[in-house]
Amino acid sequence: MxxxxxxxxxxxxxxxxxxxxxxxxxxxxxxxxxxxxxxxxxxxxxxxxxxxxxxxxxxxxxxxxRRGGTFVRFESQVVQREGEFDCRRCGASISTGHFVKFESGELGPFGSSCIRKVLGRE
Structure with missing residues (x-):
């Protein structure tokens, strides 16, 4: 590795x-x-x-x-930032990036619909 x-x-x-x-x-x-x-x-x-x-x-x-009730809390774990980004999931150009904060690091940016798909909310 x-x-x-x-x-x-x-x-x-x-x-x-x-x-x-x-x-x-x-x-x-x-x-x-x-x-x-x-x-x-x-x-x-x-x-x-x-x-x-x-x-x-x-x-x-x-x-x-096989989770133990560990959902992402959008209010505290998802941060929005303005700028010029490319969505990590679909590659689209976005002006608002959604980033998920985990203990091991931050994942993103994602667009508003891709963040929901990545987390299984859609």
């Missing part, structure tokens, strides 16, 4: 732990992980670690969330 990979793994694990959907397709989970990394081997490591830590359970192409 490179120097930054453990940080990215922890950030992705926190994101997965905070997703609000009980069940997602593997493709939907990978879509979220890709906001942190697009490296296929690191994505695999993240999925394996999430399963080992009891964050998710995989059954074929379905992923079940």
């Amino acid at each position: 490179t120097e930054r990979e453990p940080e990215r793994v922890e950030l992705a694990l926190e994101l997965l732990a905070h997703i609000e959907a009980d069940e997602l397709s593997l493709a939907e989970v990978v879509d979220r992980i890709e906001t942190v990394t697009t490296d296929p081997s690191l994505t695999r490591d993240i999925l394996d670690t999430a399963e080992m830590r009891g964050i998710i359970e995989r059954d074929g192409a379905r992923v079940y969330h």
Whole structure:
């Protein structure tokens, strides 16, 4: 692993732990992980670690969330900043970036609809 990979793994694990959907397709989970990394081997490591830590359970192409009530609180954990950004999920140019503050770091920027999708609220 490179120097930054453990940080990215922890950030992705926190994101997965905070997703609000009980069940997602593997493709939907990978879509979220890709906001942190697009490296296929690191994505695999993240999925394996999430399963080992009891964050998710995989059954074929379905992923079940095994959370303990850890939703992202929009009021305190999502910060909006004005500027010129590209959304980490869809790549669109945005003037208001939404950033999620986790213990392991900050993830973003996201547009207003992508932040909801990444967190499983849509």
